[in-house]
Amino acid sequence: MQPIRDLAALEALYGRPGEAATIKVRPRITPLYADWIGRSRFCVLTTVGPGGTDDSPRGDDGPVVRIADESTLLMPDWRGNNRLDSLRNIVADGRVSLMFLVPGSANVVRVNGRAVLTADEDLRESFARDGRHGAASPATVIVVTVAEVYSQCARAILRAGLWSGADESAGLPSVGELLEEARAGFDGAAYDAQWPGRAKETMW
Numbered sequence: 001m002q003p004i005r006d007l008a009a010l011e012a013l014y015g016r017p018g019e020a021a022t023i024k025v026r027p028r029i030t031p032l033y034a035d036w037i038g039r040s041r042f043c044v045l046t047t048v049g050p051g052g053t054d055d056s057p058r059g060d061d062g063p064v065v066r067i068a069d070e071s072t073l074l075m076p077d078w079r080g081n082n083r084l085d086s087l088r089n090i091v092a093d094g095r096v097s098l099m100f101l102v103p104g105s106a107n108v109v110r111v112n113g114r115a116v117l118t119a120d121e122d123l124r125e126s127f128a129r130d131g132r133h134g135a136a137s138p139a140t141v142i143v144v145t146v147a148e149v150y151s152q153c154a155r156a157i158l159r160a161g162l163w164s165g166a167d168e169s170a171g172l173p174s175v176g177e178l179l180e181e182a183r184a185g186f187d188g189a190a191y192d193a194q195w196p197g198r199a200k201e202t203m204w
Helices: 007-014 019-023 031-038 085-092 121-125 155-160 175-182 188-202
Strands: 042-049 052-059 066-069 072-077 095-101 108-118 129-131 134-136 140-152
Touching: 031 066, 031 108, 031 140, 042 085, 052 085, 072 108, 085 108, 085 140, 095 140, 121 140, 175 188
Parallel strands: none
Antiparallel strands: 042 052, 042 095, 066 072, 072 140, 095 108, 108 140, 129 134
16 A cells, blocks of 8 residues: 555545535634524534544534534533543644534535633533433533534435435444443443433433
């Protein structure tokens, strides 16, 4: 294998991007991009730090982010497994990318920018939800300053048939099985059996 290390050689393999691929990039959240992002309940958050990169799925039962203004997105960080991979990276570096999806749409909207974390009580409480054990608020809020926003063409999702409705999960290893593979003696069956109840109790 001969790696490509020269940008000119790389660009020669592909040719020039079309007009639509260049004019779509905006330095702020326009009204139409705001409409699209506001309907997304799921995105992938990408961060970078001293240990490398991290991609984290983020989902909510409503908009996954709040649009504060044309240059600012707010994402509540609900408590999870406490690994804090994305959050550690944001504290160390700050560069982030967000990829927003909407079920049924073959297009994707992407945001690149910089982020900081805040534990500001008023901001956290503005995201509070009624949980099983009283009101729950996120541990922190990720504040993203937008550098660019743009749409991604539909080819990848169309090729993958992502929204075909077919359930292709049969036969996939469970998380418990993956944990058993990682550590001998781990009770994966018990983990899988307990997970639905644990998720119900700790969703918010």
